[in-house]
Amino acid sequence: MTSTERKASTNKSLAKAVRVLKLFSAQEPRLPLAEISARLEMPKSTTHAILRSLIAEGLIEKIGGEAYALGTGILALSQSVRVNVEFRDRAAPHVRALADKVAESVYLTFREGDRILYIYAVESSRRLIARTAVGDRCGAPGRPAGGPPRSRRSSRPCRRRRPCGAAPTPRATSSR
Numbered sequence: 001m002t003s004t005e006r007k008a009s010t011n012k013s014l015a016k017a018v019r020v021l022k023l024f025s026a027q028e029p030r031l032p033l034a035e036i037s038a039r040l041e042m043p044k045s046t047t048h049a050i051l052r053s054l055i056a057e058g059l060i061e062k063i064g065g066e067a068y069a070l071g072t073g074i075l076a077l078s079q080s081v082r083v084n085v086e087f088r089d090r091a092a093p094h095v096r097a098l099a100d101k102v103a104e105s106v107y108l109t110f111r112e113g114d115r116i117l118y119i120y121a122v123e124s125s126r127r128l129i130a131r132t133a134v135g136d137r138c139g140a141p142g143r144p145a146g147g148p149p150r151s152r153r154s155s156r157p158c159r160r161r162r163p164c165g166a167a168p169t170p171r172a173t174s175s176r
Contacts, residue, residue, distance in 0.1 A: 016042065017050050021059065024070045032066040088120045096122050 019040055023031060037047040051068055054060035058073025091108050099106040099122035108120035 013050070016040070016046070017054060020047070020050055020054065021070070021074075030063055030067040030069045033068065034066070036068065092120055095120055098122075099124065 023036060023039060033044060037044045051060055058071045061069050061071040063069050095106050095108050105124040106122050107118060109116040109118055
């Protein structure tokens, strides 16, 4: 199924609700109705109806007068995410061993299109200040996929032959 076919088959109401949920971030944990409506280019009445439905499901909370925030129902959903948790649990000993061996911070990430999701981190005792935490989603362009954010100490990009987290180049093998 192409992305165009996928977009055409998406339930429009559900897609709008997901777009509302994705607006909230650590930098903007609360947003007023007018801001949500403007960013999504939806009428306030439509935005309000979606917010009411999300509130009824516990995914959004109304804070004070006109502000909205993610609700505690999001936590219950996050506890259901087994794929990343199982992957993280299997990879954790290897990430720790690598961090010990290189005496540096090591990050386990998952690429989602042009963004990366931080799943697990082992921080070095000589740790540089990282501006990400497990659960953050950050833009991948400008740094290697899966690599940590550039530190204050260096603004140079990674110069490895294959960026951190990139899949190895397939090689021809012989069956002899």
